Amino acid sequence: MNVTLSQTSAAVEEQFARRVTARLSAGNADLPHDIGERLRVARQQAVARRKIAPALRPAQVVMTSGGAATLGGGWWTRVGAVVPLIALVIGLITISIVQDENRVNDMAEVDAALLTDDLPPAAFTDPGFAQFLKTDAGDTASR
Incomplete structure (x- = not known):
């Protein structure tokens, strides 16, 4: 179930990123060339500095011992x-x-x-x- 949830979450994030990129690119056509270039460079710097999400690690195994749940x-x-x-x-x-x-x-x-x-x-x-x-x-x- 975690695999399906993470795949769904990644797909939603990808879709959101594409919408934001399209919106920024559409508004870029109306701007003067020098402002558009500064915005493009700023976007590239922002993407380069973005925080990379830590890799997900599996949760600890939950074991039961006599009716009580314990973490392994x-x-x-x-x-x-x-x-x-x-x-x-x-x-x-x-x-x-x-x-x-x-x-x-x-x-x-x-x-x-x-x-x-x-x-x-x-x-x-x-x-x-x-x-x-x-x-x-x-x-x-x-x-």
Whole structure:
């Protein structure tokens, strides 16, 4: 379809150019010779300076993947699709490491509090003892 469209467009442009040329040539007969020559030279210069239209290149192939249309852009498209996934995995691993370190630090604080305080044996069986140690350690750290 693009070939037919470009051929039709070229034919329309050619027809327009011929009409403009005929119109300019018809009006040229009524002008004095020196003005007609200057116009002819000006037309030749304009044609020599005209911009040459860039050659048309075919559009990229559109591929479908799972119902979504994607442009076949090569390996940059694949890299661009993988980078967010890699960032997500790195973020999840970082969150896991930070949570593990926090959990280990909390357990170390409880163990340090148990080993350094003088407590009766009944305190070790109390269900709220770990919470007491956490709040007591937090109060000590804020002082």
